[in-house]
Amino acid sequence: MSAHILIAEDETKLATLLADYLRAANMAATIVSDGAEVLDAIQALQPDLLLLDIMLPHTDGMTLCREVRKQGNLPIIMVTARVEEIDRLLGLELGADDYICKPFSPREVIARVKAVLRRGGALEGERAAASPIELDDYALRATIAGQRLDLTQIEFKLLQVLHRHPGRVYRREELLDLIYDDFRDVSDRTIDSHIKNLRRKLDSALPDRPLIHSVYGVGYRYEVL
Numbered sequence: 001m002s003a004h005i006l007i008a009e010d011e012t013k014l015a016t017l018l019a020d021y022l023r024a025a026n027m028a029a030t031i032v033s034d035g036a037e038v039l040d041a042i043q044a045l046q047p048d049l050l051l052l053d054i055m056l057p058h059t060d061g062m063t064l065c066r067e068v069r070k071q072g073n074l075p076i077i078m079v080t081a082r083v084e085e086i087d088r089l090l091g092l093e094l095g096a097d098d099y100i101c102k103p104f105s106p107r108e109v110i111a112r113v114k115a116v117l118r119r120g121g122a123l124e125g126e127r128a129a130a131s132p133i134e135l136d137d138y139a140l141r142a143t144i145a146g147q148r149l150d151l152t153q154i155e156f157k158l159l160q161v162l163h164r165h166p167g168r169v170y171r172r173e174e175l176l177d178l179i180y181d182d183f184r185d186v187s188d189r190t191i192d193s194h195i196k197n198l199r200r201k202l203d204s205a206l207p208d209r210p211l212i213h214s215v216y217g218v219g220y221r222y223e224v225l
Contacts (some may be wrong), residue, residue, distance in 0.1 A: 003117055004028040006047035008064070009039045010056055018051065020102030021106040022113070040066060042074065047116055049075040051109070052096075052125065065096055075116045077109075098167075101216055115223055119167060131224055132206060136162055144205040149159075154179055155198045162212060162222035171219040195220055 005022050009015035010033045019029035032041045035056035041049065050068065054061035061078060068074055082104040097116050100109055134143045140156050142149045151159065157179040162170065171179075172191045179194075199212055213221050 003029070003048040004024055005049050006041055006045060007031045007039075007051045007114060007222060008035065008061070008161055009033065009051065009053045011053075021110055023112050025114070027113070033057075035061070035064055038064050042068065047074070049077065049106060049112070051077050051079060051111060054078060054080045061101075064116075075119075077112060077116060079104075092144075101213060115167065115169075131163065131166065132160070132209075133163060133202075133211070134141065135163060144202070147205050149201050149205060151198070151201060154194055155201070158194050159198060162220065165222075167221060167223050169215045169219055170223045175219065191219075 005014050005027055005084070007018055007022075007029055009018065009031065012033070014034065015031045021029055022029040030041065030045055030047070032038055033056075036058040038050075038052070038056070041047075044057065050065060052068075056064070060100055061080075065076055069077060077097045077104065078096045078099040080099060097119075098224055100112060103217065119154075132144050135141070136143075137160065139149075140153060142151055142156060142159060157212045158175060161175060161178050172189075175191050195212060202211055211224060212224055215221060
């Protein structure tokens with residue numbers, strides 16, 4: 001097995017489904033259904049990643065995330081059905097590496113687990129996928145496999161920001177602040193329009209391999225999965 005995943009989830013059917021998918025992806029999986037047992041399980045099993053549901057009996061996921069983070073750098077993916085908690089999950093106050101909103105596809109969970117593990121080097125035989133994009137910050141030029149992308153200045157700056165920190169989720173308002181330096185009054189939905197155009201150009205050069213991913217209700221991230 002290339003990695004051991006601890007699933008802290010009290011919905012038995014969901015936890016079992018996730019464990020089955022993880023094992024099919026050649027990862028070991030252990031299920032804990034009670035928040036009070038999570039820290040002991042981490043100590044005993046030394047997992048490579050924790051899939052942590054927010055709503056656990058006895059000790060909730062947010063409390064556990066803080067406690068786990070005090071003890072070390074175990075990668076944590078939070079699982080939530082509460083969209084209003086997303087800002088807190090993405091904030092530095094908790095220190096989670098990623099989050100997933102219910103309902104979700106188990107295949108999406110596997111992809112996110114693998115992406116977080118690759119960042120930490122925990123997947124044997126797998127290396128982080130190299131970015132297919134090359135950026136020339138001085139010439140404001142972006143290329144994919146030698147093919148130049150015809151980007152506007154704003155599209156280049158947007159790609160530059162996202163590309164600089166793969167996996168990081170940027171809120172729309174953050175992106176506005178970073179790509180517009182003249183403090184103009186524009187709607188955060190302007191970002192959606194730029195992202196749509198940027199994706200279209202990336203897809204034309206690299207079809208069937210999305211690079212910019214939407215984070216529901218929050219913003220966007222660049223990641224090579």
